[in-house]
Amino acid sequence: MKDLKTKKDEDLKKLLVEKQDALRAFRLGLSGSKIKNVKEGAEIKKDIARIMTEVSSRRIAVIAK
Template sequence: MSDFVKKSTEELLGTLREKREALRVFRFGGAGSRTRNVREGRNLRREIAQILTEVNARAASERQEKLALKPKNA
């Protein structure tokens, strides 16, 4: 998870696209085969969730900063 904190948002979104594609290939690539590493799919889903968590946390932080800087009209 700490790796994702260090990356920029653009890098995170690129990594997210790669992980989602890898998960898609994992799910549909070996449709007929029974011998595959299910841990790989679990790890991909976990990494996707971690990336989305970091992206959403950054977006929420930006929204809070904008609200804090916005003057209140009384």
Template sequence: MSEYAKKTKEELDRLVRDHREKLQAFRFAITGSKAKNTKEGRNLRKEIARILTEVQRRTIESRTSNIKK
């Protein structure tokens, strides 16, 4: 079970927003040659994808539970 499965929808939304802001700041830093860790962008994108995958899994799960009722 991932760490994101334990979080609420609001917490996941906040995490996505925060990670996207960090990614934007990272991209600006790369453009200005201020960033040293070039893997940070890739890691941020992967974290955003993991969070959005959990949100999508919950959405599908709730839809299928409504159909079964």
């Protein structure tokens, strides 16, 4: 996740959708007791937050220009 600053906007949006889908699948698996590693959900949420922070900072930088 350290290479977020070098990714293009389209790639970030695609990655965000993938992570959101992964979180949705994790929650479904959690309710069905299929998940063994419950910390995985926290990591996915942190990744989503990192991506959204980068998207937001880019949007602010464009507005500031």
